[in-house]
Amino acid sequence: MTRILRSLRDGIGFDVLLVIIALSYLLVFAGLPLIYNVIISFQTVDVFSLGTLWHPNAGFDNYRAIFDDPLAGRVLWQTIVFTLGSVALQFTFGFALALFFHQNFTGATWIRGLFLAAWVMPGLVVGVLWNWLLSGDFGVINHLLESLGLIEDPVFWRSNVETSLYAVLIANIWYGTPFNMILLAVGLAAIPGDLYEAAELDGANAFQRFWTITLPMMRATIGAVLALGIIFTLQQFDLFAAITQGGPAGSSTVAQYWSWQLSFREFDFGRGAVISVLMIIVVLFVSLIYVRSTKAETQL
Amino acid sequence: MKRLVYASVLALMTGAGGAVAQDVTLTLWTESATAPESVFAQEFSAIDNGITIEIREIRFDDLVTDTLRAVATGTNPDLIAIDNPDHAAFASRGAFLDITDQVAASDVIDIDAVFEGPRASLTWDGRIYGIPRASNTIALYYNRDLFAAAGLDPDSPPRTWDDLLEAARALTDPENDVYGIAFSARASEEGTFQFLPWAQMAGGSFDNINAEGVADALALWKAFLDEGLASPDTLTRGQWDSTGTFNGGNAAMVISGPWELGRMASDAAFDWGVTLLPVREEGGVRASALGDFNLAIFANTDHPEEAFAFLEYYMSQVDRVWPEFTRLPSVAGVALAPTGDARIDAAAQVFTEQLSYARNRGPHPDWPRISQEIQTAFQSVLTGQAEAQEALDEAAARIDGIMN
């Protein structure tokens, strides 16, 4: 008993305890619901029997139904485009802004703070605002592009099968950029300034300093931001609901929106769960890559 | 001191035995705290009858989902106001209380006076599972000033599909940012609500969506979009926002319902009118959509009598739903009190007539899935991804699969 206590106080027991508390919490409130989703993906679920785990077994019927659905291929492709596009551009803009505001000029930190407005705004409001901004007739974006002479006729961002996905993508980049920026800014601030001074003395130019100091030193942050970015993007829902409802004709439907539609619009919970299982598999790979990437982190 | 008073009141009550009615609290879930059922529930609670109704407001988009979860876990309320096409899903599975006998015995509720559409929406297997809250439907609003400016007669609005198409062409004026017509062909229940009347006027229905003629209805919609007579955003915009463009003078006609009247009366800076939905050809079949909610009692309530008493109270106040809430009563023979705005009163007459042609959606427990197929069909045709008949045939086959 005293050994356990001592271990808790001074040894590995302390570490194990800290991790176990967090993991058990997560297992109960996130793990069990996840398992529930996996289970019902193999069942025929009637809307009124949601309260129980025992539903007729459906084997792989739900999976077959999803893969046979004519929408499946398009949803997969659109999900990939949306996720990679969002993460890449949010990260690029976020990093650029973080570097820009990292220079010491008057008001830098204040103005940087203003960019965080997006993070505070409720998803519904952001969706509605972008719905209006991107509107073909009365949208501000078309109005500005027309006054600048960049386009002749209004672009119907939301309602054209070619552009609807990008309409949501634009809104999502706007929404996610500050998150990337603030985390990368924190990472940048943690790099000791003397490293740069030393490199400068060695004659390294700004670009070389960025490649040899900034990027390697920020590995942990960048890995975290990218992994979280992918996972957050896979959860983006409000913007689809407010801007295109996945339309027109499914041209902006992505996995998470489809899953929600199947579960809560068509009340086919089994098939909705199939998509969430497929998403779990994707995140499984993302997590593996992230965990691997942490092996190369530099500890100060 | 307080406790003492409370104790003596308690003693009094228990002492009085059965003379004082047991206080009953009922819960009501609704989409709005300002809707008639919420207002009437507050009045009903204020009456000294021992019954109090607590209201929970739920966003319309979440109403069915939250209710399903609640029913599955036994945490559902006693009463609910629910969109009429969703009624059958609950009634067919026994979640709602069968009130056929109570209705038959009631002096206040005359179910035969309820219009056919709303009555069908709350009937399942010949039994009655609720009462209608109110009804709405869609008709054609038009901008009389723009009609006059385009050389059309504001006093003879379009009567047939051909008239409508011609009028839309004449009214469209891209120079001044004016579309001929606005409506909603969104991939949501609203889209189905707007499309079905056209399919029905052409001889189709939800369970016969590939009937000959429905392709013509789709062709009409497609002409509006392809010829630039309606905004391409029609595909992703709801009725309320579409009508917003009409109020702003950027669409000369709009198809929507009586819920628009208040905003239009205050915002529209032009003279407007309302007319019946144009029919396929002179003398053709009329049809329209039936909207608005029903009120129902849950089967597992502990207080069925008290809950039914509220439904009776609601029906006793039904003549107030027009003057106070701008909603149309679902019951025949209720006079619509003048509102003081001649345009709104004229519109009320048109909507009342249009309502008599309104058909309910379903009733079918899987209505959302059926509706989804209809949306997929019209959206894929309007975006040029499929031919009309082909898309309708496919939708019909899938709807058949859902229904059987």
Next chain:
Amino acid sequence: MSGAVTNRVLLAVALALAAVYLFPLYWMYVTSLKTQSSIFAVPPEFLPGAPQWDNYATIWEVANILRYIGNSLVIASGVTLITALVGSGCAYVLARYRNGWIDAALFAVLMLQVLPPSLMVTPIFVGFASVGLLEYPRFATILAFSAKTMPFFVILCRAAFMTVPRELEEAALVDGNSRIGAFFMIVLPLARNGLLISALLVFMNGFGEYVYSASIIADNRLQPASIGMTNFLQPNVVNWNAIMAFAATYVTPILAAFVLLQRQIVNGLTAGALK
């Protein structure tokens, strides 16, 4: 180019960037002052013709906005508290070691936040109903949502703990501190900026939480502002102006606080104990 000129040019660029970026926010404020139909005007109105201050009166009187904001604060604080309490220790351990077990734990933490709340809420609701947690709806929402923010918090804090030099902690242990003592005296203070920013982000997240509150909190009196706002979304009638006025009212103070705090925190870092 002299320092002062560079400074001014950078400031001008920063202001221009912010102006472009904040345009949607501006649009929220402008819309909150427009009439119902002028939202749809062509061409768009960049300034409201006749400001409708009534929209604010409406939400102030009709919508009980203060009560809703109070509930949002309760939920956001609860979520932040639980997440920080449970998550920081875990993040610290995950940053301190490098082995198969740690990898597995890190992996598990990430995996557990894969599904969007809309897909998690049904099983959570069913589970909570069966153990009676629905009787304490705000607490239940806090419990559920903390599980959503925790993985995110752990990953971010882990990156912050990575920047704390191991030698400092070891020196403290040599000086006779217990592990717990060293954690609180040395490690936490050194990583505080990263922790605070992460906690702030979690707080913001909790402040805007919608899905869980909407399903779990049945009593309107206990619901947060994110739900109060949606009461203006009715099936056929949507009072967009009131929604925007509501959003503006509850976002503005939080935004102001955030701008101030982030400056303290991110700034503090460069001047922190690392040097």
